[in-house]
Amino acid sequence: xxxxxxxxxxxxxxxxxxxxxxxxxxxxxxxxxxxxxxxxxxxxxxxxxxxxxxxxxxxxxxxxxxxxxxxxxxxxxxxxxxxxxxxxxxxxxxxxxxxxxxxxxxxxxxxxxxxxxxxxxxxxxxxxxxxxxxxxxxxxxxxxxxxxxxxxxxxxxxxxxxxxxxxxxxxxxxxxxxxxxxxxxxxxxxxxxxxxxxxxxxxxxxxxxxxxxxxxxxxxxxxxxxxxxxxxxxxxxxxxxxxxxxxxxxxxxxxxxxxxxxxxxxxxxxxxxxxxxxx
Numbered sequence: 660x661x662x663x664x665x666x667x668x669x670x671x672x673x674x675x676x677x678x679x680x681x682x683x684x685x686x687x688x689x690x691x692x693x694x695x696x697x698x699x700x701x702x703x704x705x706x707x708x709x710x711x712x713x714x715x716x717x718x719x720x721x722x723x724x725x726x727x728x729x730x731x732x733x734x735x736x737x738x739x740x741x742x743x744x745x746x747x748x749x750x751x752x753x754x755x756x757x758x759x760x761x762x763x764x765x766x767x768x769x770x771x772x773x774x775x776x777x778x779x780x781x782x783x784x785x786x787x788x789x790x791x792x793x794x795x796x797x798x799x800x801x802x803x804x805x806x807x808x809x810x811x812x813x814x815x816x817x818x819x820x821x822x823x824x825x826x827x828x829x830x831x832x833x834x835x836x837x838x839x840x841x842x843x844x845x846x847x848x849x850x851x852x853x854x855x856x857x858x859x860x861x862x863x864x865x866x867x868x869x870x871x872x873x874x875x876x877x878x879x880x881x882x883x884x885x886x887x888x889x890x891x892x893x894x895x896x897x898x899x900x901x902x903x904x905x906x907x908x909x910x911x912x913x914x915x916x917x918x919x920x921x922x923x924x925x926x927x928x929x930x931x932x933x934x935x936x937x938x
Contacts, residue, residue, distance in 0.1 A: 728842020760818020
């Protein structure tokens with residue numbers, strides 16, 4: 660029961676952080692959004708290491724940490740941009756198809772998915788296609804090719820991040836998470852030095868984005884703990900429902916309305932994710 664409660668809490672936190680981050684990204688420069696979220700993420704990851712982490716595991720798992728950090732910065736950047744320019748109620752479920760990446764990596768390593776996982780991947784792809792099809796509503800509520808592409812890239816980035824994090828977590832999951840967040844932050848700093856974007860961000864936005872980053876990384880920590888004390892298949896299904904919270908908030912706060920076939924596509928994408936996780 661504890662694992663279920665932790666995973667459910669993680670899904671709510673992820674859904675809220677995606678919505679709030681996407682909302683801020685509509686008026687704050689993207690690199691500022693990602694940078695401040697990473698500041699919050701590094702801070703909470705550091706606190707977690709101090710409180711719950713073991714001794715420093717060394718630099719043995721360095722390469723998967725690097726892979727996870729790169730995947731994370733791609734996922735953050737693409738996701739928040741997609742949420743800023745597209746309907747959150749469609750973008751979020753598409754970004755939740757990230758389990759396809761770990762499955763593909765497993766195939767390359769000789770693993771064979773179950774029939775349920777294969778069906779889940781097919782349903783998820785079909786759901787993405789339906790959700791991406793143009794429907795009624797305002798220009799804001801239509802899914803553009805750009806927001807679709809960014810949502811797909813966000814899913815791929817998340818899949819790469821979690822695959823690398825899984826490999827690095829064999830030594831210590833808390834140190835692995837901290838290392839991945841630090842890698843992402845260093846990459847973001849390099850981008851800021853090269854691009855030199857405008858940094859006009861209000862104090863309230865800065866505080867909010869740091870808090871959103873702490874919320875996102877805290878949710879990741881809850882999922883990690885839940886997966887160690889409960890069945891991974893059950894925990895993964897519950898935690899992968901985070902887009903439901905994003906969709907609910909988008910409808911309640913932004914009044915987003917989407918076409919019926921897009922609702923079916925969203926349900927298909929979420930259902931496909933669930934089948935992949937339980938397979």
